[in-house]
Amino acid sequence: MHFAFTETQIEFRDAVRQVLAKECTTDDVRAAYEAPAARTGRWDTLAQMGITGLAVPEAHGGLGLGLVDLVPIIEEAGRVVLPEPLAMTAGVAGPLLADVNTTAAGGNAHVVRWLEGVASGDLTAAVADARYPRLPVAGADGADLLLLVADGPDGPELHGIDAGHAPVVSVPSLDPTRRLGEPAWVPSPESLLASGAVAAWCIARTADRAAVVTGAELLGLADAMITRTAEYAKDRQQFGKPIGSFQAVKHLVAGAQVLLEFARPAVYGAAWAIDDGTGDTARAASVAKAYASDAALEASRISLQVHGAIGYTWECDLHLFLKRSWALAEAWGSAADHRARLIDSLLAEKP
Amino acid sequence: MDRPMDLHYTDAQEAFRAEARSWLDAHAPAPRSLASLDTAAGFEAHRAWEAELAADRWSVVSWPEEFGGRGVGILEWLVFEEEYWRAQAPLRVSQNGVFLLAPTMFEFGTDAQKQRFLPPMASAAEIWCQGWSEPDAGSDLAGIRSRAQRSDDEGGWVLSGQKTWASRGAFAEWCFGLFRTDPEAERHRGLTYFLIDMATPGVTVRPIPQIDGESGFAELFFEDVFVPDDLVLGEVGKGWNVAMATAGSERGLSLRSPARYSRAAERLVDLYADCLERDPDRARRSADSVAQAWMDAEAYRLNTLWTATRVLDGGSVGPEASANKIHWSQTDLSIHRAALDLLGPEAEFHGDGVDAPWLDGFLFALAGPIYAGTNEIQRNVVAERMLGLPRG
Numbered sequence: 001m002h003f004a005f006t007e008t009q010i011e012f013r014d015a016v017r018q019v020l021a022k023e024c025t026t027d028d029v030r031a032a033y034e035a036p037a038a039r040t041g042r043w044d045t046l047a048q049m050g051i052t053g054l055a056v057p058e059a060h061g062g063l064g065l066g067l068v069d070l071v072p073i074i075e076e077a078g079r080v081v082l083p084e085p086l087a088m089t090a091g092v093a094g095p096l097l098a099d100v101n102t103t104a105a106g107g108n109a110h111v112v113r114w115l116e117g118v119a120s121g122d123l124t125a126a127v128a129d130a131r132y133p134r135l136p137v138a139g140a141d142g143a144d145l146l147l148l149v150a151d152g153p154d155g156p157e158l159h160g161i162d163a164g165h166a167p168v169v170s171v172p173s174l175d176p177t178r179r180l181g182e183p184a185w186v187p188s189p190e191s192l193l194a195s196g197a198v199a200a201w202c203i204a205r206t207a208d209r210a211a212v213v214t215g216a217e218l219l220g221l222a223d224a225m226i227t228r229t230a231e232y233a234k235d236r237q238q239f240g241k242p243i244g245s246f247q248a249v250k251h252l253v254a255g256a257q258v259l260l261e262f263a264r265p266a267v268y269g270a271a272w273a274i275d276d277g278t279g280d281t282a283r284a285a286s287v288a289k290a291y292a293s294d295a296a297l298e299a300s301r302i303s304l305q306v307h308g309a310i311g312y313t314w315e316c317d318l319h320l321f322l323k324r325s326w327a328l329a330e331a332w333g334s335a336a337d338h339r340a341r342l343i344d345s346l347l348a349e350k351p
Numbered sequence: 352m353d354r355p356m357d358l359h360y361t362d363a364q365e366a367f368r369a370e371a372r373s374w375l376d377a378h379a380p381a382p383r384s385l386a387s388l389d390t391a392a393g394f395e396a397h398r399a400w401e402a403e404l405a406a407d408r409w410s411v412v413s414w415p416e417e418f419g420g421r422g423v424g425i426l427e428w429l430v431f432e433e434e435y436w437r438a439q440a441p442l443r444v445s446q447n448g449v450f451l452l453a454p455t456m457f458e459f460g461t462d463a464q465k466q467r468f469l470p471p472m473a474s475a476a477e478i479w480c481q482g483w484s485e486p487d488a489g490s491d492l493a494g495i496r497s498r499a500q501r502s503d504d505e506g507g508w509v510l511s512g513q514k515t516w517a518s519r520g521a522f523a524e525w526c527f528g529l530f531r532t533d534p535e536a537e538r539h540r541g542l543t544y545f546l547i548d549m550a551t552p553g554v555t556v557r558p559i560p561q562i563d564g565e566s567g568f569a570e571l572f573f574e575d576v577f578v579p580d581d582l583v584l585g586e587v588g589k590g591w592n593v594a595m596a597t598a599g600s601e602r603g604l605s606l607r608s609p610a611r612y613s614r615a616a617e618r619l620v621d622l623y624a625d626c627l628e629r630d631p632d633r634a635r636r637s638a639d640s641v642a643q644a645w646m647d648a649e650a651y652r653l654n655t656l657w658t659a660t661r662v663l664d665g666g667s668v669g670p671e672a673s674a675n676k677i678h679w680s681q682t683d684l685s686i687h688r689a690a691l692d693l694l695g696p697e698a699e700f701h702g703d704g705v706d707a708p709w710l711d712g713f714l715f716a717l718a719g720p721i722y723a724g725t726n727e728i729q730r731n732v733v734a735e736r737m738l739g740l741p742r743g
């Protein structure tokens with residue numbers, strides 16, 4: 001039992017934090033609002049650091065590490081509202097392709113090419129949530145690779161297509177950097193990656209990984225919002241003193257901080273459970289996502305309240321954090337969705 | 352050393368678990384078979400049980416062997432607690448001593464104090480209560496007025512004043528209390544931490560019935576109570592610092608182990624499954640809060656392992672203990688509130704039925720946001736010391 005990150009993991013995270021503090025300011029995020037793109041100079045920097053391929057097997061150009069290594073870095077992405085699809089490409093698409101590659105469909109030459117593309121950073125991916133196969137896919141507009149789900153004779157099937165082969169209609173999102181898109185595509189034998197039990201296995205693992213990395217991004221967002229709000233509360237004066245000295249304000253901020261404190265180990269523990277593979281990973285993922293969603297929603301709520309009217313403006317950076325939080329809190333299962341999933345799993349254990 | 356993250360207990364820890372489990376299976380009294388520890392008879396029954404625990408060195412596993420422990424680490428203690436709650440063994444009548452005073456005594460006590468007090472604390476031969484709060488000093492602990500006056504002739508201090516809300520004070524043999532030794536000093540500076548024999552002349556105890564009618568706490572009156580110098584814990588005038596160490600244990604890792612809540616959350620899921628059979632509509636309305644309560648307990652377990660690892664790696668627990676206290680007290684409430692909703696019209700049934708522990712547990716959980724420093728005070732601490740907001 002040793003529930004902590006290694007020094008190497010912490011150092012890597014700190015290095016990423018430094019890079020992102022320079023390369024992903026709120027002005028950069030605003031620029032991405034104007035011209036959302038998947039691959040950017042910043043993306044190339046992250047790729048050169050090995051981050052996009054962190055969880056891709058070494059045989060395919062990656063570092064062969066796990067979600068435990070990735071989660072602290074995704075947290076940093078959340079902290080700066082990173083516009084590029086790091087969590088989905090590195091945390092979900094890479095491991096999913098690696099899963100597919102270990103099955104019969106691994107013979108598919110595309111899969112190896114895609115894995116290598118994820119590792120090198122030449123490729124960004126969008127992954128559909130299997131529960132909503134007909135809804136727009138986050139990140140699809142501008143992605144290089146689409147990993148999609150279709151109904152098949154043996155249940156859901158997993159398909160992969162190079163984006164050039166499917167025109168994508170962009171769908172507006174509250175947060176334009178989400179790049180929602182509706183791919184016009186028809187499932188074909190060429191695009192098929194897995195069906196039947198293999199697809200079900202891949203889809204279940206994908207849902208858990210996506211819940212956990214999305215949870216990690218929400219942790220970073222919540223932390224950033226609470227920190228900004230505490231700074232603002234120290235600075236802003238009313239009645240002749242900083243508003244942060246008023247207890248009503250303190251208690252709002254403290255309540256959000258307590259939720260965040262308890263969401264963190266839940267996300268880290270779930271990342272470990274998935275890498276380890278021995279326990280009930282679905283349950284761990286549900287605890288992680290429910291807690292992270294609730295923590296980020298509470299941080300959003302109190303941040304806006306403590307900022308007052310300035311927080312309600314386009315000019316104040318806060319809304320960049322709020323909008324990403326609201327989107328991600330619902331993505332890959334809301335807190336309530338995950339509580340419902342948890343209760344089913346707890347009941348399934350009963351005689 | 353760069354140890355990778357690992358949430359498995361080691362084989363040695365699992366062997367320790369197996370040993371604890373088989374001992375508890377053989378020895379633990381049937382669940383709820385002892386009378387309430389807030390009654391005179393129940394207090395003695397709980398003392399006898401802890402003596403049995405101590406005889407086989409299970410009462411304070413993390414203490415050094417010379418004081419009655421097994422010298423194991425914090426993780427093994429957590430494993431033991433998991434087994435203790437799994438066995439539904441009795442509440443610990445010695446909890447104020449074992450979980451609160453002992454860590455402080457290990458840090459601040461003299462060798463003589465440790466030799467004198469720790470073994471009988473481990474065996475429950477001497478049970479402790481905490482004498483801090485006063486009628487006019489609750490949240491504002493530094494405002495206490497009870498005094499200790501120097502008596503150079505006798506080599507000690509003469510205590511006078513009133514303490515209140517002392518849990519287990521009605522029956523305890525010893526009390527750790529905070530008294531003002533320097534009325535001139537700044538209010539945090541003039542305090543001293545005393546170890547007080549409740550049998551000393553001048554101590555009067557008046558039990559106070561709690562919300563459930565039992566004498567769970569007491570008022571303590573001190574009239575010229577002599578306490579010798581060797582019963583001062585830490586330095587004279589430094590009582591506030593010593594007390595904050597105790598408060599850290601009370602809010603942080605020591606007092607409430609996660610197993611308590613994990614076990615209650617498991618029972619809550621059983622109750623839910625049962626309700627699904629009897630009254631499926633009611634059950635479904637509660638599904639979300641049952642899941643939330645289970646998650647609260649699970650998040651607490653994970654956070655405890657996270658914190659324990661940090662401590663084992665040489666870190667410390669600072670104001671996070673306040674966040675911890677808020678979380679465990681809310682978790683206890685969320686579990687019991689969900690249970691009462693599942694019981695519905697039966698929630699108010701009082702007595703010895705199978706579901707009775709839920710109502711008792713609920714009444715106890717209600718005190719959680721109040722004792723160990725109210726949750727409002729803990730939020731102040733989180734805001735000021737974790738996030739740097741200015742003091743009001």
Ligand SMILES: Cc1cc2nc3c(=O)[nH]c(=O)nc-3n(C[C@H](O)[C@H](O)[C@H](O)COP(=O)(O)OP(=O)(O)OC[C@H]3O[C@@H](n4cnc5c(N)ncnc54)[C@H](O)[C@@H]3O)c2cc1C
Pocket residue numbers: 247480481482483484485488489490491515516517518519568718721722723724725726727728731
């Ligand atoms: C079951 C139980 C067992 C206990 N056991 C012990 C024991 O063994 N030994 C012992 O010494 N004490 C014990 N206590 C007492 C406990 O420590 C106090 O109740 C607690 O510190 C609060 O003090 P108070 O009751 O005087 O409430 P008050 O301090 O009067 O507070 C009343 C309300 O005002 C709020 N409040 C007060 N000040 C502030 C502030 N600055 N900011 C915001 N809100 C504020 C509080 O949060 C609370 O909601 C016990 C209490 C209970 C309920």
